Amino acid sequence: xxxASKIKQYSNVLEKPLSKGKQEVSLSAFAFLFSxxxxxxxxxxxxxxxLERRYGVILLLQTMFLGPWAAGSEIVHNQLCRLEDxxxxxxxxxxELLCHREKGNRxxxxxLGILSFVHSTVWKVLFGKVADSLEKGTEHExxxxxxxxxxxxxxFISIPKDMGTFNCGAFVxxxxxxxxxxxxxxxxxxxxxxxxxxxxxxxxxxxxxxAEEVLRREARLG
Amino acid sequence: xxxxxxxxIVSRNDIPIYEAxxxxxxxxxxxxxxxxxxxxxxxxxxxxxxxxxxxxxLKNIDRFNDLVVxxxxxxxxxxxxxxxDSRNDDGIKSFFQEVHELxxxxxxxxxxxxxxxxxxxxxxxxxxxxxxxYL
Numbered sequence: 001x002x003x004a005s006k007i008k009q010y011s012n013v014l015e016k017p018l019s020k021g022k023q024e025v026s027l028s029a030f031a032f033l034f035s036x037x038x039x040x041x042x043x044x045x046x047x048x049x050x051l052e053r054r055y056g057v058i059l060l061l062q063t064m065f066l067g068p069w070a071a072g073s074e075i076v077h078n079q080l081c082r083l084e085d086x087x088x089x090x091x092x093x094x095x096e097l098l099c100h101r102e103k104g105n106r107x108x109x110x111x112l113g114i115l116s117f118v119h120s121t122v123w124k125v126l127f128g129k130v131a132d133s134l135e136k137g138t139e140h141e142x143x144x145x146x147x148x149x150x151x152x153x154x155x156f157i158s159i160p161k162d163m164g165t166f167n168c169g170a171f172v173x174x175x176x177x178x179x180x181x182x183x184x185x186x187x188x189x190x191x192x193x194x195x196x197x198x199x200x201x202x203x204x205x206x207x208x209x210x211a212e213e214v215l216r217r218e219a220r221l222g
Numbered sequence: 223x224x225x226x227x228x229x230x231i232v233s234r235n236d237i238p239i240y241e242a243x244x245x246x247x248x249x250x251x252x253x254x255x256x257x258x259x260x261x262x263x264x265x266x267x268x269x270x271x272x273x274x275x276x277x278x279x280l281k282n283i284d285r286f287n288d289l290v291v292x293x294x295x296x297x298x299x300x301x302x303x304x305x306x307d308s309r310n311d312d313g314i315k316s317f318f319q320e321v322h323e324l325x326x327x328x329x330x331x332x333x334x335x336x337x338x339x340x341x342x343x344x345x346x347x348x349x350x351x352x353x354x355x356y357l
Binding site for chain 1: 272273274275276278297298299323326327331332336342348
């Protein structure tokens with residue numbers, strides 16, 4: 001073998017140490033993989049017949065009466081769900097691994113604690129920097145927003161006009177939802193584009209809306 | 223010295239995903255069910271206690287006759303529960319930490335669904351070896 005190195009071969013993955021290892025992954029490799037993931041989702045549901053087979057007559061009727069645009073929004077919604085589910089699996093594992101590595105086995109029991117964990121630790125490990133800002137929503141008590149000037153996963157993606165509401169940041173929203181849900185703070189997490197004047201590309205905001213029980217428990221814990 | 227010890231991993235949704243009798247005493251038929259019953263009864267206490275502290279190791283949360291339940295709660299609210307009759311707190315804490323690392327390695331498998339049963343025989347072997355070492 002050319003350049004055979006002396007890497008220790010472990011007979012079973014359970015024997016491998018949990019150390020940090022190499023921290024960096026090539027951005028271009030990840031962007032390529034992510035674009036394939038998005039395209040794979042798109043080709044899963046690309047015609048009405050497929051929709052009908054998967055979701056039955058109800059959706060077909062809805063399409064017939066409300067027109068193809070309704071089906072289009074269903075398609076977009078389904079793609080978002082799948083991207084988000086992919087992120088959810090990553091988030092659940094991120095939480096366990098990072099709490100073990102970075103925080104020396106201390107759990108988060110408070111809302112602000114878990115939010116700052118997501119905002120700094122998770123972002124730093126996944127994207128190499130802390131998130132740009134963490135804000136509390138003004139209209140509702142249970143809303144929080146993490147903003148980022150340009151999400152790393154969106155850097156090489158442009159959305160065509162006819163899929164206006166589709167945001168590949170749904171993957172990152174899924175990661176955040178995975179972390180929060182596994183830690184016991186169920187929430188609805190979505191990614192939105194926020195146009196900023198003076199800048200060509202809109203800012204991305206991850207909107208987190210916590211469930212009732214989280215607020216009740218927070219109030220009980222004081 | 224023969225010790226009775228029953229070890230269970232319970233997922234976030236209160237479903238046991240792994241169980242093992244790790245004590246060195248001989249296994250009795252009725253004792254196994256009793257152990258499981260006591261451990262499940264302790265789940266309520268763990269649920270309340272888990273939110274009051276940010277530590278992972280909660281010791282001695284419940285007693286039954288002379289058996290004591292100790293629990294280790296991970297970040298994802300997976301509970302590692304041990305029913306035992308010894309008083310070796312440090313050994314138990316080290317045992318929990320090692321099993322926690324094993325659990326993280328199992329969880330990192332992308333084909334493993336979080337909350338599903340852990341069926342790996344390697345995992346079983348390693349947990350029993352750890353139990354012999356620390357308990």
